[in-house]
Amino acid sequence: MEIEKGAGKLAKTLRVMILDKPGYLGKLTSAIGMQGSSIGDIRLLRMGLTHNTREMTIYVDNDEQMEEILDNLAKVEGIIVEDVIDLVHQLHEGGKIAMKGTRPLNTIGDIRKIYTPGVATICRDIQKRPELAYKYTAIPNQVAIVTNGTAILGLGDIGAVAGMPVMEGKAALFDRLVGVSGIPILIESKDPAVIIETVKNIAPTFGAIKLEDIAAPECFEIEDVLDRILDIPVMHDDQHGTAVVVLAALLNATKFSGLMLGKSAIGVIGLGAAGMGISKLLLSYGVKKVIGTDLQESARERLNAAGGEAGTLLDVMAGANVVIATTGCPGLIKPEMVKKGQVILALSNPNPEITPEDAAAAGAAFAADGKSVNNALGFPGIFRGALNVRARVINNKMKIAAAKAIAACAEEGELVPSILNDEVHQKVAEAVERAALESGVIKPWE
Numbered sequence: 001m002e003i004e005k006g007a008g009k010l011a012k013t014l015r016v017m018i019l020d021k022p023g024y025l026g027k028l029t030s031a032i033g034m035q036g037s038s039i040g041d042i043r044l045l046r047m048g049l050t051h052n053t054r055e056m057t058i059y060v061d062n063d064e065q066m067e068e069i070l071d072n073l074a075k076v077e078g079i080i081v082e083d084v085i086d087l088v089h090q091l092h093e094g095g096k097i098a099m100k101g102t103r104p105l106n107t108i109g110d111i112r113k114i115y116t117p118g119v120a121t122i123c124r125d126i127q128k129r130p131e132l133a134y135k136y137t138a139i140p141n142q143v144a145i146v147t148n149g150t151a152i153l154g155l156g157d158i159g160a161v162a163g164m165p166v167m168e169g170k171a172a173l174f175d176r177l178v179g180v181s182g183i184p185i186l187i188e189s190k191d192p193a194v195i196i197e198t199v200k201n202i203a204p205t206f207g208a209i210k211l212e213d214i215a216a217p218e219c220f221e222i223e224d225v226l227d228r229i230l231d232i233p234v235m236h237d238d239q240h241g242t243a244v245v246v247l248a249a250l251l252n253a254t255k256f257s258g259l260m261l262g263k264s265a266i267g268v269i270g271l272g273a274a275g276m277g278i279s280k281l282l283l284s285y286g287v288k289k290v291i292g293t294d295l296q297e298s299a300r301e302r303l304n305a306a307g308g309e310a311g312t313l314l315d316v317m318a319g320a321n322v323v324i325a326t327t328g329c330p331g332l333i334k335p336e337m338v339k340k341g342q343v344i345l346a347l348s349n350p351n352p353e354i355t356p357e358d359a360a361a362a363g364a365a366f367a368a369d370g371k372s373v374n375n376a377l378g379f380p381g382i383f384r385g386a387l388n389v390r391a392r393v394i395n396n397k398m399k400i401a402a403a404k405a406i407a408a409c410a411e412e413g414e415l416v417p418s419i420l421n422d423e424v425h426q427k428v429a430e431a432v433e434r435a436a437l438e439s440g441v442i443k444p445w446e
């Protein structure tokens with residue numbers, strides 16, 4: 001199992017002046033190591049007469065641990081800490097995305113063509129034949145990333161603006177992985193009717209709509225209605241992107257461990273957007289038994305209505321061969337609850353219900369968290385494929401095709417490939433295109 005350096009920790013960069021005598025760099029690294037922090041890159045910035053200045057990345061559990069390290073370093077002779085830089089904050093300054101022009105704009109002639117008066121001809125053409133918008137504008141490559149901030153990355157209802165860094169992250173992934181322009185849309189409302197109306201009114205700007213981090217149960221109605229009234233694909237990533245990647249992981253778990261999906265009991269802890277999306281896709285794929293649990297009675301009823309069985313947390317842990325957790329509650333699964341040979345996917349971000357290391361130590365045959373089994377393996381290729389063939393919807397056939405394509409790109413012994421695997425997103429897009437064509441959900445040109 002791959003253990004990622006600094007996973008779940010805060011990355012800080014220390015700029016330190018170190019006395020230029022043998023042993024002082026060692027004093028620094030041991031002082032940091034003794035506080036339980038691990039060390040990443042070390043770079044030499046400057047060689048001075050008496051001191052050298054180095055920058056080093058260290059990984060800490062929290063800000064308190066960082067303070068303790070600084071207090072300790074202040075007592076070490078020959079070491080002067082000049083600055084502490086938080087890498088994550090630094091990377092977010094000014095935001096992570098931008099809307100850019102794609103044509104040269106160097107001369108007045110360029111402006112006449114790209115803007116007025118040249119552009120008027122294009123507008124009139126589109127007015128006469130609206131489908132030309134797909135030829136002469138960026139619309140078919142733009143996906144709205146819509147949130148109201150009610151279930152942001154396991155942080156709960158923190159509001160749409162506080163969720164913007166996540167939406168920018170998804171847009172950056174869209175651009176980097178499949179060349180789609182993801183445009184964050186923040187909606188200040190919890191009322192499904194307002195969200196539906198807002199998205200409906202802005203939909204002409206986009207080739208597809210990706211709903212993100214909208215909490216259950218409102219997310220179900222919002223997606224159902226938008227999917228029905230819009231003729232472009234609408235997909236709630238937390239439900240379906242996640243479900244696709246979970247199915248991919250389980251297809252590989254069956255390949256490597258002899259687990260039989262059709263005969264397994266799959267446990268789902270947390271039956272919100274992600275948990276219900278996963279349960280529904282697995283049931284439609286042919287899994288006979290999904291047992292699930294949630295704190296809310298209404299969520300448990302939802303699972304029963306979808307063909308699963310609701311129970312308690314302990315029922316799920318004792319009765320399932322595969323446990324998938326999507327609660328947003330770090331540490332919910334205790335090592336003593338894990339059964340030997342279980343597959344444990346503890347998918348909550350930013351921190352899982354149990355770490356893969358603890359689950360493996362407790363006897364799990366396979367264990368992963370939400371950083372690796374992550375919908376970022378699914379949504380880029382799913383939307384790319386749907387946009388490429390101008391699909392009207394993203395249906396189960398397309399999702400299952402995407403899951404198989406992801407599973408096929410994993411290395412021997414791994415449940416899923418890396419998000420930065422060179423071919424996975426292209427393969428997912430191709431599989432989704434084929435499934436869309438075969439299922440006849442392509443929008444004909446008028």
Ligand SMILES: NC(=O)C1=CN([C@@H]2O[C@H](COP(=O)(O)OP(=O)(O)OC[C@H]3O[C@@H](n4cnc5c(N)ncnc54)[C@H](O)[C@@H]3O)[C@@H](O)[C@H]2O)C=CC1
Pocket residue numbers: 151152153154155213214215216237238239242269270271272273274275293294295296299325326327328329332347348349350369370371373374375376
């Ligand atoms: N790895 C991945 O790709 C993804 C991970 N997630 C993670 O899943 C978690 C949930 O996200 P959503 O489903 O969008 O949120 P949500 O708010 O729609 O659903 C969360 C559900 O968990 C239930 N819950 C909370 N504490 C519980 C407990 N102690 N026991 C049982 N049920 C409990 C809630 O009642 C709710 O029904 C988040 O941490 C999120 O980061 C979500 C989508 C993708």
Ligand SMILES: CC(=O)C(=O)O
Pocket residue numbers: 151152153154213237238348349370374375376
């Ligand atoms: C990955 C993701 O979409 C989430 O944790 O909400």
Ligand SMILES: [Mg+2]
Pocket residue numbers: 153212213237238
């Ligand atoms: Mg999400």
